[in-house]
Amino acid sequence: MRKPLLAGNWKMYTTVQEAKELASAVVGAAAKVSGRDVMIAPPYTALAAVGSVLAGSSGVLLGAQNVHWEEEGAFTGEISAAMLRDVGCAMAIVGHSERRHVFGETDFMINSRIKGGLQSGLIPVFCIGETLKQREAGNTLKVLEDQVRAGLAGVEVTDGSRLVVAYEPVWAIGTGKTATEAQAQEVHAFIRSLLADMYEKNIAAGIRILYGGSVKPENIDILMQQDDIDGALVGGAALKAESFERIICFQKTAY
Numbered sequence: 452m453r454k455p456l457l458a459g460n461w462k463m464y465t466t467v468q469e470a471k472e473l474a475s476a477v478v479g480a481a482a483k484v485s486g487r488d489v490m491i492a493p494p495y496t497a498l499a500a501v502g503s504v505l506a507g508s509s510g511v512l513l514g515a516q517n518v519h520w521e522e523e524g525a526f527t528g529e530i531s532a533a534m535l536r537d538v539g540c541a542m543a544i545v546g547h548s549e550r551r552h553v554f555g556e557t558d559f560m561i562n563s564r565i566k567g568g569l570q571s572g573l574i575p576v577f578c579i580g581e582t583l584k585q586r587e588a589g590n591t592l593k594v595l596e597d598q599v600r601a602g603l604a605g606v607e608v609t610d611g612s613r614l615v616v617a618y619e620p621v622w623a624i625g626t627g628k629t630a631t632e633a634q635a636q637e638v639h640a641f642i643r644s645l646l647a648d649m650y651e652k653n654i655a656a657g658i659r660i661l662y663g664g665s666v667k668p669e670n671i672d673i674l675m676q677q678d679d680i681d682g683a684l685v686g687g688a689a690l691k692a693e694s695f696e697r698i699i700c701f702q703k704t705a706y
């Protein structure tokens with residue numbers, strides 16, 4: 452019942468021209484498969500241009516890399532959900548580990564961003580993940596539970612397809628170290644059970660949980676074979692058309 456979602460987080464990369472070219476290649480790649488959602492999140496400067504490339508029937512969704520909770524106001528450096536909707540965004544990444552760890556975003560801010568995004572009709576891609584230190588101390592599930600409960604506190608979800616959770620172990624981001632499929636599946640099943648505790652059963656069952664952290668053509672198939680992995684949030688490998696195409700075209704057949 453959950454449609455796989457393959458999402459590319461372009462982080463602070465691409466000029467407008469590069470973004471348009473990459474977006475066109477993604478549109479071509481996405482046309483080769485069906486039954487899965489594809490999203491790309493370029494930097495803010497390229498959103499409008501990429502929005503134009505995707506407009507119409509490309510089937511590729513536009514995402515932002517963050518979203519502010521107010522509609523407008525004196526918030527220098529921030530972008531509102533209404534502004535993102537205006538350039539064609541359907542989704543917004545929220546709580547990425549780089550926002551948490553490099554820019555000091557708190558659970559409270561992340562919770563507000565999720566609420567603001569949902570209110571304006573954006574689908575939040577809510578990121579959570581433990582650091583290596585937390586994992587080695589045996590605290591992974593506790594850390595994730597705290598992040599999920601704080602991030603979703605008071606967040607009403609009436610349709611599971613309107614919320615996406617992305618599990619991105621901090622130690623796997625940009626390091627080339629992927630969680631094994633068994634490690635990822637264990638955590639995803641745990642997140643699924645948490646969501647089932649917080650929301651009605653059928654709603655929780657519709658929330659997609661993505662894995663992120665060094666996803667590449669070589670590991671996408673085995674990750675997607677896990678019961679509770681509904682897709683991927685891809686960084687580096689989403690910046691190259693060929694590797695993102697291979698990820699979009701993952702195959703779920705048994706090894």
Ligand code: 13P
Pocket residue numbers: 460547619623624625626627663664665666684685686687688
């Ligand atoms: P990498 O795929 O480069 O490890 O980045 C993952 C990520 O942070 C996606 O949001």
